[in-house]
Amino acid sequence: MNKNELGVFFLIAFVVVLLAMVNWLPLVNAVGLVGVAVLACCLRKENLSGWAKAGLLVLLIPLAFWVATYRPAGFSYPHIFSLSGATDAVPRYEFFANLGKGLCGFLLLYFLWAKPRADEFVAARKYAIPVALLSPIVVIALAIFVLGLDVQIKTLQQIFLFALGNLLIISVAEEVFMRLLLQQPLRNAIANMSTNRWLQEWVPLLLVSAIFVAIHSGLDGAAIWIYALAGFLYGLSYTLSKNICYPIAVHFCVNQIHFSFLTYPL
Numbered sequence: 001m002n003k004n005e006l007g008v009f010f011l012i013a014f015v016v017v018l019l020a021m022v023n024w025l026p027l028v029n030a031v032g033l034v035g036v037a038v039l040a041c042c043l044r045k046e047n048l049s050g051w052a053k054a055g056l057l058v059l060l061i062p063l064a065f066w067v068a069t070y071r072p073a074g075f076s077y078p079h080i081f082s083l084s085g086a087t088d089a090v091p092r093y094e095f096f097a098n099l100g101k102g103l104c105g106f107l108l109l110y111f112l113w114a115k116p117r118a119d120e121f122v123a124a125r126k127y128a129i130p131v132a133l134l135s136p137i138v139v140i141a142l143a144i145f146v147l148g149l150d151v152q153i154k155t156l157q158q159i160f161l162f163a164l165g166n167l168l169i170i171s172v173a174e175e176v177f178m179r180l181l182l183q184q185p186l187r188n189a190i191a192n193m194s195t196n197r198w199l200q201e202w203v204p205l206l207l208v209s210a211i212f213v214a215i216h217s218g219l220d221g222a223a224i225w226i227y228a229l230a231g232f233l234y235g236l237s238y239t240l241s242k243n244i245c246y247p248i249a250v251h252f253c254v255n256q257i258h259f260s261f262l263t264y265p266l
Contacts, residue, residue, distance in 0.1 A: 009034075
């Protein structure tokens, strides 16, 4: 472990202990975050064998998902705001700052974000950038048409607060999980078995798009297809660019436009 990694671990320990002390983070999730950091740090070592990397991923993927989603009975993350419902007693939407999910996302981003390999497919920017720019427009337009979303403009304060949480908690964490923990390792594993570019890129893209839909439980009807399209376009932006910033930006824009100006939640 180098000095930078050691410094990160001390910072992680300080932050999670502080958040646990003020009851903004469950203690078990704080311990889980340390475990995520240790496993992710080990995973990025370049001299690991394929089997060692696979073993670390088998441990890291469920641990990261658990840290991001587990909430002990009686615990609530900090409440940021609510959208009023038909009656004041029952809000239609409440936004909580899931600090476990946000911290997990940034830890994985720090440890797993790597430059594309020399033999890896990366599309020219003249293709990757238009896909990233058009994807939010396509998803939102189809959602309006298929789901019948109405105009529902939020206050500037709500838009600002949601934007912070959307970027720092939702978009970063979900895209890092989907791309750096699932799509990229799947792509690397297939590349070790086949030189076929189509297999290397399309199989991980389609599988992870299906996983994206599956983890958004409670979907039914046309909403499933909207999420499938969104997950596919997020993944496509990564397939073309091999840059995690692209799917994060696309995911952020879709969520932000939907929340700020349209019926929310669905």
